[in-house]
Amino acid sequence: MIEIFDNIRKIYHFSPPCEELADYIEFFSESSTEATLAHIGRDHFTVKMFPSWTPTFWFNLGAPYHLTMGDQQYLIQPGEDVLIIRDSTVERFNQPADHIFSIKFFPGGLEAIFGIDQSKMKDQLIPLQQVLPVRLLQQLRQLHGFEDRMYHLQDYFLAQFHRKKQRDHYIRFVKDTMACYGAGGLQYNVNELSARLFTSSRTINRYFHQVVGIGPKHYFSIVRARTALTAYIAGRKTFSPTDFGYYDMSHFYKEMQQFTGRRLPAPKP
Numbered sequence: 001m002i003e004i005f006d007n008i009r010k011i012y013h014f015s016p017p018c019e020e021l022a023d024y025i026e027f028f029s030e031s032s033t034e035a036t037l038a039h040i041g042r043d044h045f046t047v048k049m050f051p052s053w054t055p056t057f058w059f060n061l062g063a064p065y066h067l068t069m070g071d072q073q074y075l076i077q078p079g080e081d082v083l084i085i086r087d088s089t090v091e092r093f094n095q096p097a098d099h100i101f102s103i104k105f106f107p108g109g110l111e112a113i114f115g116i117d118q119s120k121m122k123d124q125l126i127p128l129q130q131v132l133p134v135r136l137l138q139q140l141r142q143l144h145g146f147e148d149r150m151y152h153l154q155d156y157f158l159a160q161f162h163r164k165k166q167r168d169h170y171i172r173f174v175k176d177t178m179a180c181y182g183a184g185g186l187q188y189n190v191n192e193l194s195a196r197l198f199t200s201s202r203t204i205n206r207y208f209h210q211v212v213g214i215g216p217k218h219y220f221s222i223v224r225a226r227t228a229l230t231a232y233i234a235g236r237k238t239f240s241p242t243d244f245g246y247y248d249m250s251h252f253y254k255e256m257q258q259f260t261g262r263r264l265p266a267p268k269p
Contacts, residue, residue: 002048011036013146021157024109026054028153030101030146031062037096048091055105055118057128058082059140062099067092067125074125081128081137085121101140101149113161174211177204178223186224187245190216225259228252232264
């Protein structure tokens with residue numbers, strides 16, 4: 001069987017994803033023993049698929065099968081689940097005992113849901129345990145029926161999608177806060193930043209702890225110290241501590257000693 005030329009879907013169960021994932025997943029499918037017997041019989045056969053650059057998960061719930069990707073051949077054992085990008089012609093050698101559950105993503109779907117860049121995966125057969133938790137893969141095998149598997153994975157994908165969207169929001173917010181601090185000449189404190197960004201200091205603190213790992217006050221003190229110290233080393237005679245929010249040179253020296261653990265060399269006369 002050859003896709004496009006033949007209706008390869010006739011031997012599978014198919015279902016579209018929920019509306020929220022419809023821009024990222026094309027379909028869920030699972031091989032149907034009854035449909036295969038009705039359309040193919042008990043003979044061995046192959047399914048050839050042309051390049052599409054669509055990431056595809058194949059969960060092997062049945063017998064071993066052979067897979068050819070370009071000029072590479074693989075034997076996929078029972079319980080061995082794989083991810084391919086479909087960047088070359090793929091041919092799967094099927095047997096009557098095959099049982100494949102699959103998910104076909106649109107290009108960019110992996111990045112939208114998992115934050116995975118598919119461009120770095122071409123010409124590879126990737127074990128799915130590198131992408132999905134082993135526990136989830138085990139749970140999938142304990143479920144009975146195509147719909148149970150589909151809904152279980154779909155719930156997991158939605159959770160990942162929402163978590164990534166929240167994470168992306170946190171990262172954008174932190175970057176905007178950093179840019180605002182830089183635009184203010186490294187002078188704004190957290191309360192001033194929150195006023196300029198129309199948010200609360202509590203929100204800024206929470207987002208920085210989520211993304212950076214420390215609070216904004218600590219982080220910005222490091223940014224200020226690094227920036228001021230760089231300027232000082234580059235031009236000690238012209239350096240002005242007040243340009244960086246330090247009261248005077250004494251304050252600057254004290255902060256730099258605390259930051260670097262050493263005394264700074266004084267300006268040369």
